[in-house]
Amino acid sequence: MLFSALFFAFSILILAQILQKRARIAKIAHEKTCAKFTNSVTQRIKSAKNQLVSYFINDIVRPTSTGLKMEDKQAIEKLKSAAAQTGLDISHCKIRRTSSRFCIGVEHGDYNGTELFGVGTDRFIWFAYKPNGTPKNRLFSVNLPSDGIIEFQSGNIPAPQSANVVNSWARFPYGVDYILRKNGYKLDKGIDGVIYGNIPGGGMSRSASLTLNLILTMLEVNNIEVSDDFKIIEMAQAVENEYIGSPCGQLDQIMIYFAKENMGTHYNPRQRKIDYVPLGKGGEDLRIVVMDTGTDRPGLDKSTYKIRRAECEQLVKLAQAKGYKIKNLADIKDDQLFNDITAAFKNSNPDLCDRLKYIYKAQNRFYKMMDAWRAGDIATVGSVFREDGIGLRDEYKISGPELEAMCDIARTVDGVLGERMLGGGDKGASGALVKSDSVEKLKKTVESEYPKAAQGYASKFAVHTCKIVDGVKVFNMEG
Structure with a gap:
């Protein structure tokens, strides 16, 4: 009996040891399985993380060429073709694209001190550029191939408004170099670059778009950061005012540089402030159409613009001499002041009073237009636009036969x-x-009637329906 009990106890002990051993084996196997599973998950997490980082670097931090519009692709082909023909190296380069602009109000208000409102539009200048490892810049324009390659080293450029560059587009890169150096920036890295644009020859700020594009590119290539956006605007204006000799204001530069897709840009000069204003609900039916007459203005320095600006400045000085405390025509806001100044000068300077009448009335209409834009009241926005046009024609007298x-x-x-x-x-x-x-219907009517009204431009005009776009965009060119 005792033997049987001892045998049973011994058997239980042996069985317990066997079970413990199996349990240890199972535990080890389980741990190995868990470790293997954990390692697999860890590797997958690392892989996903690397893919995410790669995506962030390549598609967020770095400019990308994916999702380009057809017009971008067509422009790139023109840039590539020109580079191949001229021997400029723009392979795997960056492209900076700057827009045109459509001013809704107040046209010619910038140098008179009024508030401004407009949008960026999808007629562009594309600039393909790449550091060339030398201090020399080598630039070519697809639109002006007869000028050949413009080659220069920073600081080694003609003097401002030099006769030998007055008719060449080279005055723009020269002017950018001149103004950037004047502001203390060192430009010692040269680039190879090809430029192409499809902005009409007047009315949509081709020169401002080109100037901004060149400034932003030269700063980037030379690793220069400018934190004040309005300094960029001021330097772009200075290129045209000081180097080229064009007396432009800041309307064009502001409306391009700050332009945002599907937004109107409102600028208040007194507050030096930009606000983005969407078109109100109900305004979805509005379209912006540009009617290019086929005519090409050589530059503001050779236009009526220069005369009108001088006239406005002259009237301000005359009014100040009479004791009126104004800095510009935009300061004349109330009826009494307007009537007093008009009465004081209508006999001696009737033309100057006409210029004032346009600015005074356009400025008052501006606030009506802004309220209508916010409300989506496109009929009122359009009627104000039309009234401004009549004022520009009859009071400011700055239009032209083809434009009208x-x-x-x-x-x-x-x-x-x-x-x-x-x-x-x-x-x-x-x-x-x-x-x-x-x-x-508008396009067909223009196609039918404009060649009759302007026979010399029957094969040169065009009608564009414009989208509201970002003013500045940068992407990579593959290959």
Whole structure:
């Protein structure tokens, strides 16, 4: 009996040891399985993390060429072709694209001190550029191939407004170099670059777009950061004022540099402040149409713009001499002051009083237009645009025959809410605010009637429906 009990106890002990051993084996196997699973998960996490980092670096931090519009792709082909023909190396380069602009109000208000409102539009300048490892810049324009390659080293450029560059687009990169160096920036890294643009020859700020593009590119290539956006604006204006000799204000630069997709840009000069204003609900039917007359203005320095600006400044000085405390024509806001100054000078300077009348009335209309834009009241926005056009034609007297021919034609089309000349005046493009279902009718009417009104430009004009776009964009060119 005792033997049986001892045998049973011994058997239980042996069985317990066997079970413990199996348990240890199972535990080890389980731990190995868990470790293997953990390692697998860890590797997958690392892989996903690396992919995320790679995506962030390549597609967020670095500019990208994915998702390009057809017009970008077509421009890139032109840039590549020109580079191949000229021997400039832009392989795997960056491209900076700057927009045109469409001013909704107040045209010619910038140098008179008014508030401004406009949008960036999808007519562009593309600049493909790449550091070339030398201090020399080598630039070529697809649009002006007869000028050849513009080659220069920073500081070794003609003097401002030199006769030998007055008719060459080289005055823009020279002017950028001149102004950046004047502001204390050292530009010792040269680039190879090719430029192409499809902005009309007047009215949509081709020169401001080019100048901003060159400034931003030269700063980037030379690792220079400018924290004050308005300093960029001021330097772009200075390129045209000081080096080129064009007396432009800041409207064009502001409306391009700050432009944001699907937003209107409002600038208050007294507060030096930018606000983005979406078109209100109900305004989805509005379309912006640019009617390029086919004419090309050589520059503001050779235009009526220069005369009108001088006239406005002259009237301010005359009013100040009479004791009126104004800094610019925008300071004349109330009826009493307007009537007093008009009465004081209407006999001696009737033309100057006409210039004042346009600015005074356009400034008052501006606030009505802004309220309508916010409310989506496109009919009122269009009617103000039309009134401004009549004022530019009859009071400011800065339009031109081809510009007005386009406006006269547009005015006959149902669904055109407003039309007027754009930009500096004389030549270039007119603009229209149009209901979406009337755009094609406007295009067909212009195609039919404009060649009759301006026979010399029958094969040169064009009509564009514009999108509201970002003013500045940078992406990579593959290959």
